Amino acid sequence: MLYFAWVREAIGTGSERIDPPGEVTTVSALIEWLAGRSAGHAEAFADRARLRAAVDQRFVPLEAPLGDAREVAIFPPVTGG
Amino acid sequence: MLYFAWVREAIGTGSERIDPPGEVTTVSALIEWLAGRSAGHAEAFADRARLRAAVDQRFVPLEAPLGDAREVAIFPPVTGG
Amino acid sequence: MIRVTERPIDVAALLDALPETGALATFVGRVRADDGVTELMLEHYPGATERALEAVAATATERWELANAIIVHRIGAMAPGEAIVFVAAAAAHRQAALDACAFMIDRLKTDAPFWKRETRGREARWVEQRGGDRAAAARWDHDPDESS
């Protein structure tokens, strides 16, 4: 997992290795599962409308399947430029 | 009078002083009158659709009145930039 | 050419390196000095950022037949007045250069994974995405002006 911006700050780390159970098959389900790991995770994932995701560095909707993803990133809407 | 670009080249000079008769009251009438001055003038002014004008440095339609103009310029459509 | 860099963006050097095409449009976005921000920090997603910028530049190059497309984006901490982003589009004709430049800056704002954190004195806050940025990017999805 990779986290950026205030998601990273709330969780307290920019990356972690995880091993979710088999029934976690979408980004959305993964977020739900991650929210139980710590108070920081719960805070970071409290408002789904403010979250965006990438699976193997490709932007996806939260409903997207995880498939055989090796790298999942959760972050706020981007604000570059 | 001021002439620019191929109008200037056809007439053979970029400027000349003129004293048109009183009945020449518009740019269009002035062009007609000037066309009689030389073969170069006639050539330069043969196609009115390709001519533009400025009176005292302001762009005007060919039908515009001359008024008390001190400086009249005749030239092709502009091509700067 | 795309570049993500922690060092100040040297706009003059970038311009010097461009080919002398008929038309060159550029855009420089800077940290605004007029709204109390004392430091701007740019976080990014290494790898995904470069991929996103490459995609924006490649799309512009193909759509407007550019001779050159450049996106340089600063990351890390920067001060008011410093350049955050430099975009350049070089083409044979002006409309292509102008449109491609506007397209690239609009698109990278919504497509590239950067996040801005503004510090004002002791207070730091993450910048929220603006609805206007999404609208600006979306207008390129079907642009009737493309051939003008």
Next chain:
Amino acid sequence: MIRVTERPIDVAALLDALPETGALATFVGRVRADDGVTELMLEHYPGATERALEAVAATATERWELANAIIVHRIGAMAPGEAIVFVAAAAAHRQAALDACAFMIDRLKTDAPFWKRETRGREARWVEQRGGDRAAAARWDHDPDESS
């Protein structure tokens, strides 16, 4: 700031002199090197040219609340690759800068009394005005995008 000059346009020096606003859009038009032109000659109407460029810059500054508007136009003889015109618009926000820059280059093409003569080898010809230039300038007469 507007300038009409017989000397080469130093784009880097012009950029250096600009204030460090949030957004800066620039455009450089050059003599194309790819269509056989060996020399370009720019004739102008002294006095009327400066007045027309001032009017274009002033209109842009007012319409988009610019911090700075610059138009520098070369006159006289120049070689392929040399800059004919430099336009810059500095503003707080990017859309204002981008739109104002496009407006100024479109407008000066129809409003400022310059005439181009291209030389290809031994043959010289005066460039004809393009209908597309008039259309590009006219689209700013009533622009629904102005507030976007």
